[in-house]
Amino acid sequence: MKAPNLLRLAITLPVAALLLAGAACQTSTVDTVQPAEWRGQPNVVEDERITTDRRLARIIEVRGVNEATVSNDLLRVQVELRNTRQGLRRFNYQFQWYDNEGMIVQQATTPWRTLQMEGGEIVSITGVAPSPRVTDFRLNLMNSTR
Amino acid sequence: MKQSAVQPETRFRFRALASLAVAGLCLTLIGAGCRSATYVDSAGPRTIVTLDDINIQDWNEAADRMIDSLLASGVLERAPEQPSVMAVSRISNHTSIQVDTNMLTGKIRRDLNQSGKVLTTTTIGLGGRVEDPLAQTEREFQEFMEDRPSEQRRPYFTLSGRIMEDQVQAGRTRQATYIFQLAMTEITSGLAVWEDEVMITKQGTRPAIGW
Numbered sequence: 001m002k003a004p005n006l007l008r009l010a011i012t013l014p015v016a017a018l019l020l021a022g023a024a025c026q027t028s029t030v031d032t033v034q035p036a037e038w039r040g041q042p043n044v045v046e047d048e049r050i051t052t053d054r055r056l057a058r059i060i061e062v063r064g065v066n067e068a069t070v071s072n073d074l075l076r077v078q079v080e081l082r083n084t085r086q087g088l089r090r091f092n093y094q095f096q097w098y099d100n101e102g103m104i105v106q107q108a109t110t111p112w113r114t115l116q117m118e119g120g121e122i123v124s125i126t127g128v129a130p131s132p133r134v135t136d137f138r139l140n141l142m143n144s145t146r
Numbered sequence: 147m148k149q150s151a152v153q154p155e156t157r158f159r160f161r162a163l164a165s166l167a168v169a170g171l172c173l174t175l176i177g178a179g180c181r182s183a184t185y186v187d188s189a190g191p192r193t194i195v196t197l198d199d200i201n202i203q204d205w206n207e208a209a210d211r212m213i214d215s216l217l218a219s220g221v222l223e224r225a226p227e228q229p230s231v232m233a234v235s236r237i238s239n240h241t242s243i244q245v246d247t248n249m250l251t252g253k254i255r256r257d258l259n260q261s262g263k264v265l266t267t268t269t270i271g272l273g274g275r276v277e278d279p280l281a282q283t284e285r286e287f288q289e290f291m292e293d294r295p296s297e298q299r300r301p302y303f304t305l306s307g308r309i310m311e312d313q314v315q316a317g318r319t320r321q322a323t324y325i326f327q328l329a330m331t332e333i334t335s336g337l338a339v340w341e342d343e344v345m346i347t348k349q350g351t352r353p354a355i356g357w
Contacts, residue, residue, distance in 0.1 A: 070218045071263060092191045092357070108256035111189040111206035114357055128214040130257055145191045145356035 029086055029119035042066035045077075056143050059085050063122070065139075073132040079139055080124045083117035090116045090144040095127035098136040105131050114144070181355075196353040197322045200245055200309075200346075203357065208326040208344045209253040215342045216254075221330065222263040224339065225302045232264045232330070233301035235272055241311040241324065250326065251305065267301055303339075304331045323347040 045065045051057045063080040070076045075097075083089050094112045097105040107130045117123050127137065186192045193203050216222070222230060234255070237247035258264040268278040269285065276282050289296050307328035314321050323345055330340040 071220050071261075072223055074217055074261065076218060107260065108253045109189045109206050109210075111203065111210050112191045113207055113210070114191070114203075126214065126218075128217045130213075130260055132262060142191070146354060 028088065030121040032120075032122055042078075043068060053143060056091065056141065059083065059089055060091060060117075060141060067137075070128060075129040075134050075137065076126060077129075077137050077139075078124050078126045080122060081115075081117070082122045083119055086119040088116055088118055090114065090146075092142050092144060093125060094140045096138045096140065097129050097131070097134040098138070099131075099133040100135040102136070105129070105134050112140075112142075192356045194353055194355055195348060195350075195357050197320050197348055197350060199243060200241070200249075200324050204324060204346045205249040206253070207346060208324075209250050209257075211344045212250075212326070212328055212342055213254055213257045216258070216330065216340055217261060217263065219340045221332075221339045222258075222303075224332070227299070227302070229263055229265050230302045231267055231299050232258070232303040232305055233267050233270045235304040235306040235331075237306065237328075238308045240308055242313075243311075245309065247309065250307075250309070250328075254305070254328075264303070265299075267299070269298070270301060300333075302333060304333060305329075306331065318351045319349060320351065321347060321349045 042064075043066050045067050047062070047065045049057075049062065061082045061084050063082055065077065065079050067078070068076045077095065092112045092114050094110060096110060097107075099105055113125075115123065115125065125139075127139075129137070188202055189206055191203075193201060195201060195203075232255075234251050237251060239245050239247060255266045259266060269276050269282040271277055285296050285298065305328060307326065310325040310327070312323040312325070324347075326344045326346075328342055329338040331337065332339045
């Protein structure tokens with residue numbers, strides 16, 4: 001086979017593979033219906049964000065953070081996220097808990113959890129503090145390691 | 147004989163580039179196949195995912211979600227004496243694999259204990275099998291020596307459950323779902339005051355590192 005033909009093949013094959021892969025990855029998005037005005041009054045928390053993965057920050061929009069108290073004295077946190085893209089996205093998250101002196105409150109394990117969101121989907125993730133000593137929290141988000 | 151339009155120099159460059167690309171690909175594949183053993187965070191997202199087992203991250207997630215659910219339910223405050231006492235009852239395994247259910251209950255117990263809401267007894271067990279026989283023997287000895295029954299707190303709640311699996315296949319792709327069901331029973335009423343289920347589904351053709 002001549003060199004220009006090989007070159008053409010070398011360009012054509014990856015393009016064809018990309019097109020086929022694109023066809024295999026069907027995009028699916030979620031439409032949402034909700035009350036125009038929420039009747040509940042969530043205790044909204046002002047948040048500070050430290051972004052190191054700008055791509056992830058563009059994909060996963062943090063819409064809001066609110067907290068409540070459960071079991072009389074345990075902090076419960078809810079973070080609302082939206083996948084801004086058209087297709088399924090996977091990522092991991094982890095809550096960390098701190099006492100009123102800013103010290104981390106250790107659990108038996110503080111596992112990362114996996115979450116997958118369809119395109120445009122809005123999901124609320126929640127965490128319950130492991131101890132009444134907890135006054136603050138931190139949520140870590142990272143892209144799937146695969 | 148028809149001559150090629152490509153100059154020998156161009157042909158040589160193309161072959162050199164192609165050889166380099168093939169060599170690079172081979173090195174990458176060899177590198178990917180050989181990973182030296184290293185430590186990874188047991189609770190982190192770089193652990194191995196398999197379809198035939200309940201992996202460490204599955205146990206962690208199931209236990210963590212159960213703890214969140216139980217603490218948020220508010221049932222633990224119903225016990226007249228705080229912190230309430232819980233005994234672990236039967237957690238039956240209905241999967242095709244052999245598992246140690248303590249992987250689930252151990253973490254739940256530790257985190258509930260840390261929450262200050264529940265204490266777990268280690269001297270009362272299903273069928274008389276206690277977790278800490280020395281503590282039980284010592285208590286019996288002290289009761290005998292003092293000639294009066296000790297003030298042992300009896301459990302107010304019991305924790306029971308089952309683990310199930312569902313395996314399906316489509317072509318080469320396999321899907322494994324592990325279902326964790328737990329219930330907390332209030333002993334005095336015999337009612338399940340809290341129940342929850344966590345399902346973990348994994349899909350693929352082969353094991354993978356990271357998730």
